[in-house]
Amino acid sequence: xxxxxxxxxxxxxxxLRTVSLGSGLVGVVSGSLGCYAYLRKQGMMGAIVAHSxxxxxxxAFLLGSLIGGRVAPIQFAxxxxxxxxxxxxxxxxxxxxxxxIKVDTAMGIALALLFGGGVFLxxxxxxxxxxxxxxxxxxxxxxxATMTTADLATIVGFSVIGLTVVILMWKEFKLHTFDPxxxxxxxxxMHRLDQLLLATIVLGVVVGLRxxxxxxxxSLLVCPxxxxxxxxxxxxxxxxLAALFGMLSGVVGAVVSAVVRNLPTGPxxxxxATALVLVSLVAAPRRGLVAGALRxxxxxxxxxxxxxxxxxxxxxxxxGEP
Amino acid sequence: xxxxxxxxxxxxxxxxxxxxxxxxxxxDVPSGTIMxxxxxxxxxxxxxxxxxxxxxxxxxxxxxxxxxPFSAQRKRVGYVPQRTSVDWxxxxxxxxxxxMGTYGSLGWFRRPGRDQINxxxxxxxxxGMSDYVDRQxxxxxxxxxxxxxxxxxxxxxxxxxxMDEPFQGVDARTERAIVEILREMRRLGRTLVIVHHDLQTxxxxxDLVTLLNIRVIATGPVGDVFHDENLRKxxxxxxxxxxxx
Ligand SMILES: Nc1ncnc2c1ncn2[C@@H]1O[C@H](COP(=O)(O)OP(=O)(O)O)[C@@H](O)[C@H]1O
Ligand SMILES: [Mg+2]
Numbered sequence: 132x133x134x135x136x137x138x139x140x141x142x143x144x145x146x147l148r149t150v151s152l153g154s155g156l157v158g159v160v161s162g163s164l165g166c167y168a169y170l171r172k173q174g175m176m177g178a179i180v181a182h183s184x185x186x187x188x189x190x191a192f193l194l195g196s197l198i199g200g201r202v203a204p205i206q207f208a209x210x211x212x213x214x215x216x217x218x219x220x221x222x223x224x225x226x227x228x229x230x231x232i233k234v235d236t237a238m239g240i241a242l243a244l245l246f247g248g249g250v251f252l253x254x255x256x257x258x259x260x261x262x263x264x265x266x267x268x269x270x271x272x273x274x275x276a277t278m279t280t281a282d283l284a285t286i287v288g289f290s291v292i293g294l295t296v297v298i299l300m301w302k303e304f305k306l307h308t309f310d311p312x313x314x315x316x317x318x319x320x321m322h323r324l325d326q327l328l329l330a331t332i333v334l335g336v337v338v339g340l341r342x343x344x345x346x347x348x349x350s351l352l353v354c355p356x357x358x359x360x361x362x363x364x365x366x367x368x369x370x371x372l373a374a375l376f377g378m379l380s381g382v383v384g385a386v387v388s389a390v391v392r393n394l395p396t397g398p399x400x401x402x403x404a405t406a407l408v409l410v411s412l413v414a415a416p417r418r419g420l421v422a423g424a425l426r427x428x429x430x431x432x433x434x435x436x437x438x439x440x441x442x443x444x445x446x447x448x449x450x451g452e453p
Numbered sequence: 454x455x456x457x458x459x460x461x462x463x464x465x466x467x468x469x470x471x472x473x474x475x476x477x478x479x480x481d482v483p484s485g486t487i488m489x490x491x492x493x494x495x496x497x498x499x500x501x502x503x504x505x506x507x508x509x510x511x512x513x514x515x516x517x518x519x520x521x522p523f524s525a526q527r528k529r530v531g532y533v534p535q536r537t538s539v540d541w542x543x544x545x546x547x548x549x550x551x552x553m554g555t556y557g558s559l560g561w562f563r564r565p566g567r568d569q570i571n572x573x574x575x576x577x578x579x580x581g582m583s584d585y586v587d588r589q590x591x592x593x594x595x596x597x598x599x600x601x602x603x604x605x606x607x608x609x610x611x612x613x614x615x616m617d618e619p620f621q622g623v624d625a626r627t628e629r630a631i632v633e634i635l636r637e638m639r640r641l642g643r644t645l646v647i648v649h650h651d652l653q654t655x656x657x658x659x660d661l662v663t664l665l666n667i668r669v670i671a672t673g674p675v676g677d678v679f680h681d682e683n684l685r686k687x688x689x690x691x692x693x694x695x696x697x698x
Contacts, residue, residue: 317557
């Protein structure tokens with residue numbers, strides 16, 4: 132299939148349009164909210180939340196099957212994912228506060244327990260062949276191609292909530308992330324803001340689970356942010372660019388996996404997002420590797436072959452005074 | 454006497470875990486003075502400042518700011534955190550950081566407007582950073598970072614300022630510029646409490662000094678308390694010696 136065929140399909144094919152729209156929106160939300168995961172150095176937390184949500188997803192599916200009402204069990208997956216994600220963080224915090232175990236180990240334990248539990252329950256559900264269990268497999272590596280209008284509506288709902296919170300709390304989130312001590316000194320409730328920011332990041336994770344899958348979801352959370360940081364100097368432009376990078380990853384992932392048979396969406400999205408990081412690290416002005424090499428070469432030409440002096444920067448500010 | 458105290462601390466004890474980091478602190482900072490706080494690394498200087506600012510919850514004791522609890526006096530107190538306590542690679546500019554000093558008076562959800570920007574630009578000018586208004590903060594020298602933090606405190610328009618090592622890692626020129634600004638602030642009647650690590654300059658910069666090492670070793674006019682014996686008690690000798698780096 133040629134590129135023009137794919138583009139034509141995007142216009143004419145209703146399913147592909149829904150799928151691209153949904154995946155693009157997932158990229159926008161995860162990409163922009165992921166900036167806070169990146170800046171607060173909570174990318175790993177995002178990975179733990181994503182993996183652990185599998186436990187919530189499978190438990191919710193089992194409960195849904197047991198209750199057996201008119202709602203398909205798969206519809207309980209996202210609320211279950213939210214609960215599973217929050218549970219993982221509660222577990223980490225419980226371990227850190229009640230034992231001498233440090234946070235990275237605690238995250239490992241939570242991941243082992245909840246992701247392991249999730250995979251185990253997934254096996255059980257599959258061996259019981261509960262109705263609708265095939266849909267659950269999509270949560271591992273992601274599948275955009277089966278996205279329905281209802282899924283799209285859920286994504287839109289999550290997006291509106293997440294983006295509204297970030298816009299409303301713009302200066303509060305920014306200050307609390309940059310300088311929590313100063314924020315507390317002017318009366319910002321440190322603990323509450325931590326929780327709200329974490330909840331926002333969880334939302335950015337959960338919104339993309341079905342599209343990207345629990346295993347690779349973290350890449351859509353942190354890669355667009357990491358790439359965007361290279362090109363921008365302000366939080367606002369960083370978020371906008373991260374949203375665009377996320378959208379690009381989402382749409383490309385959706386289209387490629389829709390066109391290539393049996394290709395899950397998550398890996399494609401991850402690869403595109405990672406490629407964006409690589410390109411940005413190399414090519415960005417000021418911060419990029421190429422720009423750095425050019426700057427060093429220029430300095431060598433101007434000042435001879437002195438190696439950089441680590442204290443130079445501070446002293447340069449003295450502007451010629453002893 | 455207590456009516457003159459900008460800050461009055463009684464029986465303050467702070468612990469992060471079991472062992473107290475500050476023990477039974479009594480301290481009065483008279484209004485309109487500059488007080489230096491000195492002590493070895495880990496002696497609780499930052500913790501003392503954070504307790505006054507309500508950032509750290511004390512285990513016991515009382516802290517009054519102009520006779521009332523800090524939470525009722527927030528807008529009268531400005532804060533300069535330790536420069537190294539933040540990530541200077543955060544994507545933002547000098548102007549944006551200085552504007553953060555207006556957030557306290559803005560209240561929730563409201564964004565800074567013209568007035569706030571003008572106040573910030575004025576503060577940036579006072580600290581001699583006008584050429585760097587739109588500079589990305591990751592591209593600042595240590596001295597410029599410190600000036601930026603000072604400008605942010607200036608726009609808070611407070612009466613008391615607590616500053617945590619404002620001279621740490623700055624060049625000689627910046628140090629002189631900052632001292633000049635501090636003296637001007639005192640002329641305007643401000644009260645300044647400054648954590649400091651350079652013992653050589655204590656008697657030049659401060660009216661009062663507090664020697665701190667978990668307890669208050671001594672506090673009072675520099676001429677009275679800043680002598681070798683108190684310094685030995687604070688920095689070395691006996692069981693306190695182990696705290697010395
Ligand atoms: N957030 C914290 N959690 C646990 N211990 C802390 C924390 N902050 C400081 N401490 C400990 O409290 C003591 C005093 O620290 P600090 O007030 O920063 O000292 P100073 O500013 O005089 O160097 C040190 O032993 C330090 O390790
Ligand atoms: Mg300190």
